[in-house]
Amino acid sequence: MASRSFSRALRSSITHQLTSPATQRRTLISASKYARRGLAAPLKPASVATYQQTRGIKTIDFAGTKEVVYEREDWPREKLLEYFKNDTLALIGYGSQGHGQGLNLRDNGLNVVIGVRKNGQSWKDALQDGWVPGTNLFDVDEAISKGTIIMNLLSDAAQSETWPAIKPQLTKGKTLYFSHGFSPVFKDLTKVDVPKDIDVILAAPKGSGRTVRSLFREGRGINSSVAVYQDVTGKAEEKVIALGVAIGSGYLYKTTFEKEVFSDLYGERGCLMGGIHGMFLAQYEVLRERGHSPSEAFNETVEEATQSLYPLIAANGMDWMYAACSTTARRGAIDWSGRFKDTLKPVFNDLYDSVEAGTETKRSLEFNSQPDYREKYEQEMKEIRELEIWRAGKAVRQLRPENQI
Numbered sequence: 001m002a003s004r005s006f007s008r009a010l011r012s013s014i015t016h017q018l019t020s021p022a023t024q025r026r027t028l029i030s031a032s033k034y035a036r037r038g039l040a041a042p043l044k045p046a047s048v049a050t051y052q053q054t055r056g057i058k059t060i061d062f063a064g065t066k067e068v069v070y071e072r073e074d075w076p077r078e079k080l081l082e083y084f085k086n087d088t089l090a091l092i093g094y095g096s097q098g099h100g101q102g103l104n105l106r107d108n109g110l111n112v113v114i115g116v117r118k119n120g121q122s123w124k125d126a127l128q129d130g131w132v133p134g135t136n137l138f139d140v141d142e143a144i145s146k147g148t149i150i151m152n153l154l155s156d157a158a159q160s161e162t163w164p165a166i167k168p169q170l171t172k173g174k175t176l177y178f179s180h181g182f183s184p185v186f187k188d189l190t191k192v193d194v195p196k197d198i199d200v201i202l203a204a205p206k207g208s209g210r211t212v213r214s215l216f217r218e219g220r221g222i223n224s225s226v227a228v229y230q231d232v233t234g235k236a237e238e239k240v241i242a243l244g245v246a247i248g249s250g251y252l253y254k255t256t257f258e259k260e261v262f263s264d265l266y267g268e269r270g271c272l273m274g275g276i277h278g279m280f281l282a283q284y285e286v287l288r289e290r291g292h293s294p295s296e297a298f299n300e301t302v303e304e305a306t307q308s309l310y311p312l313i314a315a316n317g318m319d320w321m322y323a324a325c326s327t328t329a330r331r332g333a334i335d336w337s338g339r340f341k342d343t344l345k346p347v348f349n350d351l352y353d354s355v356e357a358g359t360e361t362k363r364s365l366e367f368n369s370q371p372d373y374r375e376k377y378e379q380e381m382k383e384i385r386e387l388e389i390w391r392a393g394k395a396v397r398q399l400r401p402e403n404q405i
Contacts, residue, residue, distance in 0.1 A: 070252040072221050075245040077108055083242050084110050090147025091115065092140055092166075093154035094122040097179050100209030101153065103129060104216045104248035112136065115143025144169045149243070151177040157368035159183045160190040167195065175199040175239065181261035184229055186361040200230040201240035203247060204260050212248050221250020229257045265355045270348060284389045294392035302389070303396055 058069045075083075089112040091102045098114070105112040113136045116122040123137070131137040140162075144150055150170060152159055160183065170176055176198055178184070183192035184200065194200050204225045205212045215222045226244050228236045244252045255263075268274065280301055287297035312321040322330045354360050367373065384390060397403060 068254060070226070070241045070244070070254075072245050072250050075242055080242060080246050081109055084246070087111065087148045088113060088146050089149045089151060089243075090143040091151040091153060092143060093152070093158070094126050095153065095155065096209035097205070097212070098122070098153040098209065099125065099129065100205075100212035100216075101151070101179070101247040102126075102131075103213055105246055106136075107216070108246050110246055113138055113143050113146055115140040115147075140166075141169065147174065149175040149177055149239075151179075152183075153179055155368070156180065156182045156190070157365055159192060160365060161369065163190070163192045167193075170195050170198055172197045175201065175236075177240075177243065178202045178257075179204050180264065181227070181229075181257035182265075182361065185258050185261045186358055189358055189361050189365060194230060196230070197232055198230070199232050199236040199239065200228070201236050201243070202227040202229065202257055202260060203240055203244035203249065203252070204264070205247070205249065215250070216248035221245075221248055224249035224252050225255045225260050226252045227255050227257050227260055262352070262355055265360050266348075266352050269351055269355075269360070275344075275348075281387070281389060288388070294388060295396060298389060298392040298396055302393055 057074065058071060059066055060069050087110075089105060089110055091098055091105070091112055092115045094102065094114055094116050102112060102114055114126050114131050115138055116126060118139045126137050127133075138146070144166065150166075152166070154162065163183075172195075176194060178200075179202065181202055181204070183190045184194055187193050202225070204227075206223045206225065207215075212222050224244050224247075226237075226240045228240060231237065233239075241252055284297045284301045287300065288294065292300075309321055309325075312324050322333065325333075367376070370376065
């Protein structure tokens with residue numbers, strides 16, 4: 001009965017979720033080389049943080065604020081195997097994060113099983129990745145019954161819709177794991193009220209599941225946030241740090257469920273995705289309206305940013321990127337950055353208020369639970385693909401050396 005109940009709930013949600021091309025192709029894309037702009041010699045990168053070793057963890061000074069950071073070196077593979085020797089990790093959902101975290105756990109040698117709706121797209125993806133039905137691939141209810149640590153990596157909307165079927169199976173002694181604080185923090189909207197007698201923990205990679213996987217395979221490891229929502233055993237923090245390393249994290253930063261979800265929703269709508277797309281469009285449209293060609297407008301707006309300047313910021317910081325540019329570019333950027341900040345800060349405050357009030361959560365749950373979610377989403381993606389800026393970008397990308405036949 002539980003299995004039927006879950007399957008009905010899951011089907012009503014998962015069938016509306018898009019399968020990312022990245023989770024279908026399972027390919028790694030090597031980063032292309034980038035050219036530095038201008039003739040000015042870059043400054044040597046300054047040290048941004050100092051640390052001292054303290055009982056296997058690092059106390060790091062982040063611009064005057066000291067924080068404790070946990071690292072992968074504290075949890076070598078042998079220690080992970082010993083720590084989790086009596087555990088079965090039941091990973092529920094096999095989307096972007098499920099795919100990346102699941103494969104990393106498997107490669108680390110831990111006892112992990114995947115739980116998804118049988119014969120659905122996620123089941124097929126898991127088969128493609130070598131998970132074996134009846135061995136480490138099961139329907140959701142059977143996976144939960146086998147698990148001591150239940151890793152709920154379903155989409156936010158699916159977590160809400162399937163919770164009535166999942167909650168009764170989270171019996172005393174199990175641990176509930178999330179990679180996003182969304183469901184328990186906004187429980188008034190999601191109805192995800194966790195049982196009071198189990199540990200509830202979070203490890204949230206700061207990137208897509210695809211990046212979690214690729215950085216693990218490169219031997220690096222992604223940055224992740226870790227948090228404890230409920231500690232019944234007194235070992236929840238140690239457990240989530242170990243699990244964070246096991247899924248492929250290199251460094252782990254402590255936070256709370258609430259702060260994680262607030263910063264995540266805020267960042268996605270701001271500089272990470274929504275804000276940057278809006279700024280790209282505004283700059284491109286002004287250039288086109290002032291008579292510039294599509295290729296020139298795209299190169300000056302997107303190509304130079306993503307292929308030349310942003311990688312410099314990622315490598316060594318904003319000042320290093322400025323130093324790598326011409327004196328004219330440097331002067332103009334410094335002069336105008338304050339005006340952009342002053343103009344945009346009220347928008348960012350409005351955005352944070354909307355996140356904090358639950359407005360963004362309500363909007364997400366309502367939209368992503370609609371029966372025609374897929375059709376509406378694909379229409380939005382079609383409109384974005386057909387924007388001139390991204391049609392021009394497709395032509396520009398074809399000229400990159402790595403895309404030449």
